[in-house]
Amino acid sequence: MSGDRHIQAGRDYHESKNYHKTGRDYRETYNNDQGTYVEGDYYNNPEQKQNLAEAAAEIQELLETLSKTYPTDTTTGKMKVAAAAFKQIQTNPDLSNRVLSALKAGGVSAVEQLLNHPAASFVIGALQDWQQTQQS
Numbered sequence: 001m002s003g004d005r006h007i008q009a010g011r012d013y014h015e016s017k018n019y020h021k022t023g024r025d026y027r028e029t030y031n032n033d034q035g036t037y038v039e040g041d042y043y044n045n046p047e048q049k050q051n052l053a054e055a056a057a058e059i060q061e062l063l064e065t066l067s068k069t070y071p072t073d074t075t076t077g078k079m080k081v082a083a084a085a086f087k088q089i090q091t092n093p094d095l096s097n098r099v100l101s102a103l104k105a106g107g108v109s110a111v112e113q114l115l116n117h118p119a120a121s122f123v124i125g126a127l128q129d130w131q132q133t134q135q136s
Helices: 046-066 075-091 093-114 120-135
Strands: 002-008 014-021 024-031 036-043
Touching: 046 075, 046 093, 046 120, 075 093, 075 120, 093 120
Parallel strands: none
Antiparallel strands: 002 014, 014 024, 024 036
16 A cells, blocks of 8 residues: 655644555545544545446436335334335345446445435445444
8 A cells, every 4th residue: 555644734733644545545634624524435436436337327327216115204204114125135136236346346335325315324324234233
């Protein structure tokens, strides 16, 4: 792994680190003047990015379809949508393989950034647990 580290000091503190790992760049930014912390993966391999986007789109579509059956205006409804979505992911070998591959390539946080649904946080929790179980 190679990388650069840049620090700007003065009245405000700013530090950024750029790393290159096989197939992707990774950037962390710390910015104390605004109290922010930004972290991100940037992919050099377009195929990884596409696979990640496609898996997230499939999960998004699944969540939207299930929202027609279960209401998402309550926590219980969101949990039901997430449980049903996760069950469908697990029982569909092709989808399961695509999602696991996307998780390995980009991590759960990358999938999380691509989902826009009230039940997304519950699905992300299930995916994190599932990924850890698969790696054990």
